[in-house]
Amino acid sequence: MSDQAIDVEAVLADLKDFQRRTAVWAFDRMFDETDPATRFLVADEVGLGKTHIAKGVIAQVIDYLGQTGDKRHDIVYVCSNLAIASQNVRKLAPRGVKPIEGVRRLTMLPLAQLDEGDATRRGINLLAITPGTSLQFGRRTGTFPERALAYAFLRAHWGAEVMASRPARRIFWHGIRSGDPNKRLREWERWYRPLIAPSLDEFGRRLTETDTSRESAGEPSIRALFDELVAELAYKRAIPWRLYQRIAELIGEVRRVMALVGLDSLQPDLVVLDEFQRFKDLLQTEPDSLAAEMAQQLFNYTDPDTGRSTRTLLLSATPYRMYTTADDLEGDHYEDFLATCSFLFGDETRVESLQHRFRELRTALTARDTLDRAETLCGDISKELCSVMARTERLAATPDRSGMLNELDTAVPVTPVDLRAYVRVGGLAEAVAHHEPTEYWKSAPYLVNFMEAYKLKDAVARAAESGQLDDEGLDPGPGLLSWEDIEQYQQIDPQNGRLRWLLDDLANHRAFELLWVPPSMRYYDAGSVYESPETTGFTKRLIFSGWTVVPKAVSSLVSFEAERRAFAARDHRYSAKYRRRGGQRLRFRTPERAGHARPGEASGDRRAAAMTAFLLTWPSPSLARLGDPRPQAPRQRPQGPGIGDKATPAAGDRTLVSDVLDRAASRLRKAIEPLTRAAPADGVVDRRWYWAAPLFLDQQRTPEVIDLLLGPDGSGCWEDDAGRRLRAHIAEARAMVDYGPGALGRPPGDLVEVLAELAVAGPAQCALRMISSVCGLPVSDDEGTVEYAAWIAAAFRSFFNAPEVTAVVTSGHSAHPDDDEGEGRYWRDVVRHCVDGSLQAVLDEHGHVLRDWLGHLSLADADRHRRAADDDRRWEAAHDIAAKIAEALELRTSSYRVDIPVRKRKGRKKRKGPKIAFDQHRMRTRFAVAFANQTLERGGEVRVESVSAAFNSPFWPFVLASTSIGQEGLDFHLWCHAVVHWNLPSNPVDLEQREGRVHRYKGHAVRRNIADAFGPTLMEAGLADGTDPWSRLLDMAVAERSDAHDEMVPYWVFHQGPAKIERLVPVMPFSRESAFLPRLRKALAAYRLAFGQPRQEELVEWLGTGRSEEELLRLIERLRIDLSPPELP
Structure with missing residues (x-):
C-alpha cells in the first residue's frame, strides 16, 4: 500500500x-x-x-x-x-x-x-x-491458520449446519495440542468470516471445477469425501494413519482451491x-x-x-549450472543454459539462432588461428543475451582481476600418530567388510567417536555389540578418543593433519586469547593482546567440507582446545556443573537480609547484592558523554603518569589509553565533585559509590532516563520476562536515587579512575554511543536509545557470565579465579578487558555494517538530527541492530554427542570377543560451531539463524564449519574473510561460490584495508561528537577513488592494504587433492570461456593445454562474453 x-x-x-x-x-x-x-x-x-x-x-x-x-x-x-x-x-x-x-x-x-x-x-x-x-500441496495439511481459513470458506459455502458437528470441526483442528483447539477454530472462523465475503463466489467456482476434475478421475467430490470423514470420525477417538491420509487429502484439495482464489485476486x-x-x-x-x-x-x-x-x-x-564435468550427476550446463534462455526469450527461433552461434564459437576457440572470429562471435552473443540479462562481476575491479583473492600456503604434514590412526580405522573397516576409509581419515579424526548415520560407524557398532571385534579393537589410542583425557582437560592429539593445521593456525594468531575480533580501526593503544601483530590480522575462519562428520568433529575438538587453554589454572573436570566451572560471576544475587535496611536501601526480606553487576548493564548518558574515547584522536597528551598502566608507546603519534582515561577522569572528577563534597572523609570505604555515582549524575542531567529505567516497567528494557532478582536490583537503585548521596559513606580512593574506565569502555556506554552515532539518534534525548543500549548491555552480561568467557577474562590472575575475592572483582576485570579490547571501536564498526546488512538506509552525519514525523527508519535500525547484537552475544553453548566404546561384562553365553557398547557423552561447542541446528548443553535447541547471527558478529564463535556449498542467501562476510576448503569441490564455480560468502558489501577485508589507508588521517583530523567513524572513513575512500573505477570500489573491493580474501586449502602431500588443486586453479581461470558450451570440461582442458594461467587470463579478457549493462547516458 x-x-x-x-x-x-x-x-x-x-x-x-x-x-x-x-x-x-x-x-x-x-x-x-x-x-x-x-x-x-x-x-x-x-x-x-x-x-x-x-x-x-x-x-x-x-x-x-x-x-x-x-x-x-x-x-x-x-x-x-x-x-x-x-x-x-x-x-x-x-x-x-x-x-x-x-x-x-x-x-x-x-x-x-x-x-x-x-x-x-x-x-x-x-x-x-x-x-x-504456496504452489506445492500434495497431502499436506498446512498450518493451523490455513486450516481455519479452509473451515471458514467451507462453512460459508456449504452452510453452518454442515460444519456444526464436532467430527466436522475435528478435521481442521487435528494436530493442535495446546489449549482448546475446538474453541480456537471457532474464534478464528468468526474473525475470518467478514474478510472472505468478497471471495466466496470465486471460491465456489473453483471448488466446482475441482469436483468436476476429481469425479472425471473416479475420485469422490470434496463434499462426498468430507461426509465420509465426518461419518468415520464420529466413532473414533484416535485417528489411524489411513484416515489421516484421507484428511490430508481433503485439506490439501481445499488449500489448492484457496490458492487458486488467491491467485485469481492478483x-x-x-x-x-x-x-x-x-x-x-x-x-x-x-x-x-x-x-x-x-x-x-x-x-x-x-x-x-x-x-x-x-x-x-x-x-x-x-x-543455470555455470560449469559441469562428466562426473556431475545433477544436470548439465548446456541443457540448463538453453532452458533458461527459452524461458527468457519465449521464442525458440531466437534460442536456435543462439545455439548456432555458440557452435560456431566452439569451432573458433578450438582452432587457434581463428581467434579473431571468436572475438566477433563473443560480441554478437553478448549483444543478443544482454537483451534479456545482465551480469556484473567483481574481478574486473582489481588490476590483476583477482578480486582481492589470495591463496595462502597451507602445508599439512602427516605425523606418525596420524598414520597409526589410519591403520586403526582401516583395520576396523576391514573387520566389518567396509570399503577403504582413506577419504574419511583425511577429513576427520576419531571417526568412530564422532560419526553419526554413517555405514562404517553402524557396522562397527553392530560388530562391537555382538562381540566380533578383538580385545584391542576399540580401546582408546590411535583413532579412538579417550574420555578420561577429555575429563581431565588433557591435550588431545588431533590425529589429523588438517585439524592440526587449523589448531596451529588459530594458536599462531593468538585467537584462543581473544573474546572478539580486534577492530579494524582502534581509537587508542592499550598494549594488550588485541593489538599484537598476531591478532591484528586475525579474521574468522569459514570451513567448507563435503562430509557431515567434519563440522561435528572440528567444532567439538577446537572448542575443547579453547576451553582447555582457558581453564589451564583450574582443577575441575570437563563435566563439572556450570557454576563449578566458574560461570555466572555477574548474576544478580539476592541473599536474605540480615538486619534492617540501611538508608538508601530498598526494603524487603532480600537485598540486592550484585549492584556492580547491575552497573555494567546501566546505560548512563552521563558516562557516555564524559568518557567518549572517539574525540580523543590525537590531542596533545597530558604530562605526568596516567591511569592506563598497560599503555606502551606506539609507532607514530597514536593516542595512548592513558590519555583517554586521564581525559575522562578529569571530566568525571569535575562532574562528581558536588556529589562527594559532603561525603565523610574517614570511616569505612563505601563501595556503593561505584554504582551509585552514575545514577546520581543521570538524575541531575537526564532525569527522564532514571524515570524510564527505574520506573514500574523499567525491567523490560533489560529483559522481556524480568525475574525477581533483576527487579530487586532496580528497586535498590531507585531507593538510592530517591535518598541521595547522603546515604553513602567515604568514597573509594579510586572512584574516579574506576568510573573513567567504565565511561570509556563499559558495555552499556559503548552500546549507547554506538546506537547514537550509527543510527543518528541523540544519546539521551529519546528513551529508545537508552532502552536499546540496556538490551545490548544485558546481553553482554550473559556473555561474560559464560564459564569459558570468564576464564579468558580472568586468565593470568594470581588469586584463584573461583574464590570470593575473584568473584567480587570480576566486574572490574570485565571493564578492563573491554578497555584493552577497544570495545567501543569494535561496536562502532559492527553497528555500522549491521545497519546496512539488515537493510536500513545509511544515514549521513549531516542529516542525523532531522526528525521528520513519519521517519521511523532510525528507530527501526536501532531496534534491529540491538536485537542482532543481543542474539549473537546470547548464543548459548551447544553440544554434540560423542560415542565412547566401553567394555561390558561377559555373560554366560560364549562370544567371539568381549561385548562392547557405546556410552554417550557430550562435547560442548562455543569457540567453534557447526552450521546446523544444535542441541543446547542444558536442553533445547539453537537454530541455525542464531548460529549465523553469532558468526556474523565480532564475538565467539571464531570458526564455523559447514557442509553447505554455495548456498544462496548466506552471508558470512561481516567479520570473516578466510575460507577453508577442507575438502575441494569438484568444479571451479563451487569454489567461487564458497568464497563469495565472505566477499561482499563492506566485508571484513575491505574494512581492514580502508582503515589501514585512511584511519591515521581520520584520527589526526579528529572526530566530532556523535560522528559515525565508518561513514567518514568510507567517504574518504570514495573521494580517493580513481575515475577508472565504479562504486564497486571501495565498497566491495579495496585491494590496497594487508587484507585479502584468503583461500586456505589444507592439502596433504601426495594426496589426490594435491594433484587436483592445480587443475582446479586452471579451470577457475578458463571456465568462463566455456560459457554456453556442451562438454565444458573437455573444452576447458583443451584451452588450458600449453597455456599458463596468465595467458589464460589474457585470453579470457579478449574473448569474454560481456553481459555488463550499458553505461547510463
Whole structure:
C-alpha cells in the first residue's frame, strides 16, 4: 500500500553506480516500446546486491504504471525461504510503500484486502510468497491458520449446519495440542468470516471445477469425501494413519482451491523471482503439474483493460549450472543454459539462432588461428543475451582481476600418530567388510567417536555389540578418543593433519586469547593482546567440507582446545556443573537480609547484592558523554603518569589509553565533585559509590532516563520476562536515587579512575554511543536509545557470565579465579578487558555494517538530527541492530554427542570377543560451531539463524564449519574473510561460490584495508561528537577513488592494504587433492570461456593445454562474453 508518491530518483540514488546501471537497463528492456523483454535476468555475481537492484526496478515500475493512469499495482516477490521472504520484502519496498505483512502463502491471500486505489491515490500491493508453501500441496495439511481459513470458506459455502458437528470441526483442528483447539477454530472462523465475503463466489467456482476434475478421475467430490470423514470420525477417538491420509487429502484439495482464489485476486504487474533456479520446475513452458500451471498463470497474466502482460524479473548469481564435468550427476550446463534462455526469450527461433552461434564459437576457440572470429562471435552473443540479462562481476575491479583473492600456503604434514590412526580405522573397516576409509581419515579424526548415520560407524557398532571385534579393537589410542583425557582437560592429539593445521593456525594468531575480533580501526593503544601483530590480522575462519562428520568433529575438538587453554589454572573436570566451572560471576544475587535496611536501601526480606553487576548493564548518558574515547584522536597528551598502566608507546603519534582515561577522569572528577563534597572523609570505604555515582549524575542531567529505567516497567528494557532478582536490583537503585548521596559513606580512593574506565569502555556506554552515532539518534534525548543500549548491555552480561568467557577474562590472575575475592572483582576485570579490547571501536564498526546488512538506509552525519514525523527508519535500525547484537552475544553453548566404546561384562553365553557398547557423552561447542541446528548443553535447541547471527558478529564463535556449498542467501562476510576448503569441490564455480560468502558489501577485508589507508588521517583530523567513524572513513575512500573505477570500489573491493580474501586449502602431500588443486586453479581461470558450451570440461582442458594461467587470463579478457549493462547516458 502507498500513502505518497514514489521518489524514483531518491531510490536510484541509494544504489551504487553499477547497481543503478543494471536497474535502469532491466527496466528499459522490460518496458521498451518496440521490443520489450517481458522476462529479464539479473545474474550479478554473488554478494553484489541483487535485492537492491530489484528495489530500483520496482520503484521505476511503480512510477511508470502511475504515469499510464493505472490505479492499482501488484508486485509479487517469490523466493524459496519464508525467513528470507520476510527479510527481503522490506528491503524491496521503496520509501512510501508498505509491504503486505503476514501473507506468505497464496492460500491466505483472500485475507489480504488488496488495495484497489482510487482517483486520489494509487493502490500498491507488494507481497512475498514462497513456492514450497504456496504452489506445492500434495497431502499436506498446512498450518493451523490455513486450516481455519479452509473451515471458514467451507462453512460459508456449504452452510453452518454442515460444519456444526464436532467430527466436522475435528478435521481442521487435528494436530493442535495446546489449549482448546475446538474453541480456537471457532474464534478464528468468526474473525475470518467478514474478510472472505468478497471471495466466496470465486471460491465456489473453483471448488466446482475441482469436483468436476476429481469425479472425471473416479475420485469422490470434496463434499462426498468430507461426509465420509465426518461419518468415520464420529466413532473414533484416535485417528489411524489411513484416515489421516484421507484428511490430508481433503485439506490439501481445499488449500489448492484457496490458492487458486488467491491467485485469481492478483493482477501482477511485476513478479520478482529470487534465486529462481531453486524452483525451475515451475518455469516450464508446458507445465506438468498444478503448481507449474499456477506459476504460469502468475507469469503470463495480461491486464484485460490495457493488454499489458506481466513482467518477470529473475534474480540469481547461478541461474543455470555455470560449469559441469562428466562426473556431475545433477544436470548439465548446456541443457540448463538453453532452458533458461527459452524461458527468457519465449521464442525458440531466437534460442536456435543462439545455439548456432555458440557452435560456431566452439569451432573458433578450438582452432587457434581463428581467434579473431571468436572475438566477433563473443560480441554478437553478448549483444543478443544482454537483451534479456545482465551480469556484473567483481574481478574486473582489481588490476590483476583477482578480486582481492589470495591463496595462502597451507602445508599439512602427516605425523606418525596420524598414520597409526589410519591403520586403526582401516583395520576396523576391514573387520566389518567396509570399503577403504582413506577419504574419511583425511577429513576427520576419531571417526568412530564422532560419526553419526554413517555405514562404517553402524557396522562397527553392530560388530562391537555382538562381540566380533578383538580385545584391542576399540580401546582408546590411535583413532579412538579417550574420555578420561577429555575429563581431565588433557591435550588431545588431533590425529589429523588438517585439524592440526587449523589448531596451529588459530594458536599462531593468538585467537584462543581473544573474546572478539580486534577492530579494524582502534581509537587508542592499550598494549594488550588485541593489538599484537598476531591478532591484528586475525579474521574468522569459514570451513567448507563435503562430509557431515567434519563440522561435528572440528567444532567439538577446537572448542575443547579453547576451553582447555582457558581453564589451564583450574582443577575441575570437563563435566563439572556450570557454576563449578566458574560461570555466572555477574548474576544478580539476592541473599536474605540480615538486619534492617540501611538508608538508601530498598526494603524487603532480600537485598540486592550484585549492584556492580547491575552497573555494567546501566546505560548512563552521563558516562557516555564524559568518557567518549572517539574525540580523543590525537590531542596533545597530558604530562605526568596516567591511569592506563598497560599503555606502551606506539609507532607514530597514536593516542595512548592513558590519555583517554586521564581525559575522562578529569571530566568525571569535575562532574562528581558536588556529589562527594559532603561525603565523610574517614570511616569505612563505601563501595556503593561505584554504582551509585552514575545514577546520581543521570538524575541531575537526564532525569527522564532514571524515570524510564527505574520506573514500574523499567525491567523490560533489560529483559522481556524480568525475574525477581533483576527487579530487586532496580528497586535498590531507585531507593538510592530517591535518598541521595547522603546515604553513602567515604568514597573509594579510586572512584574516579574506576568510573573513567567504565565511561570509556563499559558495555552499556559503548552500546549507547554506538546506537547514537550509527543510527543518528541523540544519546539521551529519546528513551529508545537508552532502552536499546540496556538490551545490548544485558546481553553482554550473559556473555561474560559464560564459564569459558570468564576464564579468558580472568586468565593470568594470581588469586584463584573461583574464590570470593575473584568473584567480587570480576566486574572490574570485565571493564578492563573491554578497555584493552577497544570495545567501543569494535561496536562502532559492527553497528555500522549491521545497519546496512539488515537493510536500513545509511544515514549521513549531516542529516542525523532531522526528525521528520513519519521517519521511523532510525528507530527501526536501532531496534534491529540491538536485537542482532543481543542474539549473537546470547548464543548459548551447544553440544554434540560423542560415542565412547566401553567394555561390558561377559555373560554366560560364549562370544567371539568381549561385548562392547557405546556410552554417550557430550562435547560442548562455543569457540567453534557447526552450521546446523544444535542441541543446547542444558536442553533445547539453537537454530541455525542464531548460529549465523553469532558468526556474523565480532564475538565467539571464531570458526564455523559447514557442509553447505554455495548456498544462496548466506552471508558470512561481516567479520570473516578466510575460507577453508577442507575438502575441494569438484568444479571451479563451487569454489567461487564458497568464497563469495565472505566477499561482499563492506566485508571484513575491505574494512581492514580502508582503515589501514585512511584511519591515521581520520584520527589526526579528529572526530566530532556523535560522528559515525565508518561513514567518514568510507567517504574518504570514495573521494580517493580513481575515475577508472565504479562504486564497486571501495565498497566491495579495496585491494590496497594487508587484507585479502584468503583461500586456505589444507592439502596433504601426495594426496589426490594435491594433484587436483592445480587443475582446479586452471579451470577457475578458463571456465568462463566455456560459457554456453556442451562438454565444458573437455573444452576447458583443451584451452588450458600449453597455456599458463596468465595467458589464460589474457585470453579470457579478449574473448569474454560481456553481459555488463550499458553505461547510463
